[in-house]
Amino acid sequence: MHFVDGTKEVKVNYGELYNKAIALATALSSPSPPKCALVLLPKIPEWWVVNVAGSWCGTIISPGTSLLTPGDVAHRLQESGADCIICDTEIAARMNDVSKNVPLKIVVAHEGADIIPGWISYDDLIKSVEGKAKTPCIKSRGEDIAQLFFTSGTTGKPKMVTHTQASYGIGQKVTTKYWLEVNENDLMWNISDTGWAKAAWSSLYVPFLAGATAFIHQKAKFDAKEVLHILNKYPVSVLCAPPTAYRAMVQCGLAQYPFHSLRHCVSAGEPLNPEIMETWTKITGLRIYEGYGQTETTLLCCMYKGIDYRPGSMGKPAPGYNLKVIDDDLNELEPHKEGYLAVSLKEGKPTGLFNGYLSNKKQTSKVFLGDYYITGDKAYYDEDNYFWFVGRADDVxxxxxxxxxxxxxxxxxxxxxxxxxxxxxxxxxxxxxxxxxxxxxxxxxxxxxxxxxxxxxxxxxxxxxxxxxxxxxxxxxxxxxxxxxxxxxxxxxxxxxxxxxx
The missing domain is CATH 3.30.300.30 (ANL, C-terminal domain)
Incomplete structure (x- = not known):
C-alpha cells in the first residue's frame, strides 16, 4: 500500500499489515473481542489494519466518514450496539461526550498528541502484545456479520446493511476481475472516503484479492488539479473515481497532464454524462467503464472489456446476478420498457447480496418482494441486454x-x-x-x-x-x-x- 498525504509518503507491504493486524486482533481479544467497532478513520494505514484485525478476531466493522457529527455517531452507536469506537485524536475530541458509555475507545494518535482520559492508544495496544502468543484466527461461520454499513433512505434515519464473512469478500472477486481488471502488477487508486461501502469494495477487498498495490491519497477536500498532478507524477495504472471527479478533471485543463501509466478507468456512484466520457477519451485515449452496485450488494452491472462499449449504459449484468426490469405487479418487462431494476432470486440468493436491514423488518419487506430484490432504481434494458439507468424510484x-x-x-x-x-x-x-x-x-x-x-x-x-x-x-x-x-x-x-x- 502506497500512502500520500501531500507532506509525506508511506509504503506498507502486506506482510507488515498482516503482522500489525494480528497484533491488534490479539490485543482486542483480551479477554474477548468487541462485538462491533464503529471505525471513524481517514485514509491512513490503521484503517486497513483495523479491517483485517476485525475479520481475524470476529469483530464486526462498521465504517463511518470522519464528517459525521456527534449526533450521527450517537445514533449509530445506539442502533448498532457497537461496544468499541476507533478514531483519530481530532474525532475523539468531538465524540468524547457521545461515546462515554462505549466500553472500549481506541484513538490513533499523532506523535506527541495527548490521549484523552478514558481512551486507549492504538500504538500502546499494538505494543502490549509484543513477544506474546498471537490469538489464532477465529473460526467464523459463513453467516457471521463482517461489515455493517449505514445507508440513507427516503424516510427515517439511515438503515443498517450487513454483509457476511462468506459472501462479501468473495463477491468482490467479480468486481476485481471483470470491472476493475486489477492484477498484482497494478497500482490502483480508488477515490473514495473510508466511510463508504465503495472503500470496502475497491480500497480493501479488490487490491487484496488481486495482490495489487493500493494507492491512497489523503486530503480533506477533493482537488481536481491535485488529482491530475498525482496521475501525472505516480504510476497509477487503474483509477476508480466518481463522476464528479471526472467532470472536474475535464474542466480543469486535462490535456496539460499526460498520464504515463494509467491504462484503465472506471466510474461509479451515479451516472456519468456521455459527453464527459467522450471528452475524456478524446484527450486521454482511455475509455471510462461504468459500474453499478449498492451498499446492499456487490457489483450488479458494468461495462467491461470484451463487450461492445456503449457510452451512457450501465453495461451488462455482472456474473452471479440475474437482473430484471419489473413493473408494480412484479411482472418482468420487455426490452425498452421502463420499470424497477431488480435482482431475480428465482435461482437462489446471489453471492454478495445482503440478507436484509438489521433490526428493520419493515424496510426489508419493502425491498424483498416475491422472487426479487428491488434496488429502488428505475431502468430499462435493450435487445442486447445492456441496461440503462433512468433514475431513483424514491427520493434519495x-x-x-x-x-x-x-x-x-x-x-x-x-x-x-x-x-x-x-x-x-x-x-x-x-x-x-x-x-x-x-x-x-x-x-x-x-x-x-x-x-x-x-x-x-x-x-x-x-x-x-x-x-x-x-x-x-x-x-x-x-x-x-x-x-x-x-x-x-x-x-x-x-x-x-x-x-x-x-
Missing part, C-alpha cells in the same frame, strides 16, 4: 457519490426557529450531477428577514448539526408545499418541476 439524493436521505436534512431544518416546514429534493447540477435543494416555509416572524442572509444561516445550521455534505446547496422559500389528501408532502412534484427547468 445522490450528489458527488454521497447518498443523502431527504428526511435527514428536513429533520435538521425543522429544528431551526425560522422553519415551519420543509421539503428536500434533488436539483440538477452540472458538476455534481444533482445537489440537495430545500423548499422552506418560513415562520411569520422571519418573513421580513433578508432571504440571502437566511439561506446562509440555514445552510450553516445544517452543516453544524449533521454531516456537512448533506447541507442544501439551494434553498427556495415558498408559502406552501404541495401535499396529498392525507397531508403527505409531494416531493415527487417538487423534484419533477425542478428537473423540468434544466
Amino acid at each position: 439524493i445522490i450528489s458527488s457519490g454521497y447518498r443523502i436521505g431527504p428526511f435527514e436534512v428536513e429533520s435538521v431544518l425543522i429544528e431551526h426557529p425560522a422553519v415551519v416546514e420543509s421539503a428536500v429534493v434533488s436539483s440538477p447540477d452540472s458538476l455534481r450531477g444533482e445537489v440537495v435543494k430545500a423548499f422552506v416555509v418560513l415562520a411569520d416572524n422571519y418573513k421580513d428577514h433578508r432571504y440571502e442572509d437566511l439561506i446562509v444561516e440555514l445552510q450553516n445550521y445544517v452543516k453544524q448539526n449533521t454531516a456537512p455534505y448533506k447541507y442544501p446547496r439551494k434553498i427556495e422559500f415558498v408559502k406552501t408545499l404541495p401535499k396529498t389528501i392525507s397531508g403527505k408532502i409531494r416531493r415527487v412534484e417538487l423534484r419533477s418541476n425542478e428537473w423540468a427547468k434544466s
Whole structure:
C-alpha cells in the first residue's frame, strides 16, 4: 500500500499489515473481542489494519466518514450496539461526550498528541502484545456479520446493511476481475472516503484479492488539479473515481497532464454524462467503464472489456446476478420498457447480496418482494441486454457519490426557529450531477428577514448539526408545499418541476 498525504509518503507491504493486524486482533481479544467497532478513520494505514484485525478476531466493522457529527455517531452507536469506537485524536475530541458509555475507545494518535482520559492508544495496544502468543484466527461461520454499513433512505434515519464473512469478500472477486481488471502488477487508486461501502469494495477487498498495490491519497477536500498532478507524477495504472471527479478533471485543463501509466478507468456512484466520457477519451485515449452496485450488494452491472462499449449504459449484468426490469405487479418487462431494476432470486440468493436491514423488518419487506430484490432504481434494458439507468424510484439524493436521505436534512431544518416546514429534493447540477435543494416555509416572524442572509444561516445550521455534505446547496422559500389528501408532502412534484427547468 502506497500512502500520500501531500507532506509525506508511506509504503506498507502486506506482510507488515498482516503482522500489525494480528497484533491488534490479539490485543482486542483480551479477554474477548468487541462485538462491533464503529471505525471513524481517514485514509491512513490503521484503517486497513483495523479491517483485517476485525475479520481475524470476529469483530464486526462498521465504517463511518470522519464528517459525521456527534449526533450521527450517537445514533449509530445506539442502533448498532457497537461496544468499541476507533478514531483519530481530532474525532475523539468531538465524540468524547457521545461515546462515554462505549466500553472500549481506541484513538490513533499523532506523535506527541495527548490521549484523552478514558481512551486507549492504538500504538500502546499494538505494543502490549509484543513477544506474546498471537490469538489464532477465529473460526467464523459463513453467516457471521463482517461489515455493517449505514445507508440513507427516503424516510427515517439511515438503515443498517450487513454483509457476511462468506459472501462479501468473495463477491468482490467479480468486481476485481471483470470491472476493475486489477492484477498484482497494478497500482490502483480508488477515490473514495473510508466511510463508504465503495472503500470496502475497491480500497480493501479488490487490491487484496488481486495482490495489487493500493494507492491512497489523503486530503480533506477533493482537488481536481491535485488529482491530475498525482496521475501525472505516480504510476497509477487503474483509477476508480466518481463522476464528479471526472467532470472536474475535464474542466480543469486535462490535456496539460499526460498520464504515463494509467491504462484503465472506471466510474461509479451515479451516472456519468456521455459527453464527459467522450471528452475524456478524446484527450486521454482511455475509455471510462461504468459500474453499478449498492451498499446492499456487490457489483450488479458494468461495462467491461470484451463487450461492445456503449457510452451512457450501465453495461451488462455482472456474473452471479440475474437482473430484471419489473413493473408494480412484479411482472418482468420487455426490452425498452421502463420499470424497477431488480435482482431475480428465482435461482437462489446471489453471492454478495445482503440478507436484509438489521433490526428493520419493515424496510426489508419493502425491498424483498416475491422472487426479487428491488434496488429502488428505475431502468430499462435493450435487445442486447445492456441496461440503462433512468433514475431513483424514491427520493434519495445522490450528489458527488454521497447518498443523502431527504428526511435527514428536513429533520435538521425543522429544528431551526425560522422553519415551519420543509421539503428536500434533488436539483440538477452540472458538476455534481444533482445537489440537495430545500423548499422552506418560513415562520411569520422571519418573513421580513433578508432571504440571502437566511439561506446562509440555514445552510450553516445544517452543516453544524449533521454531516456537512448533506447541507442544501439551494434553498427556495415558498408559502406552501404541495401535499396529498392525507397531508403527505409531494416531493415527487417538487423534484419533477425542478428537473423540468434544466
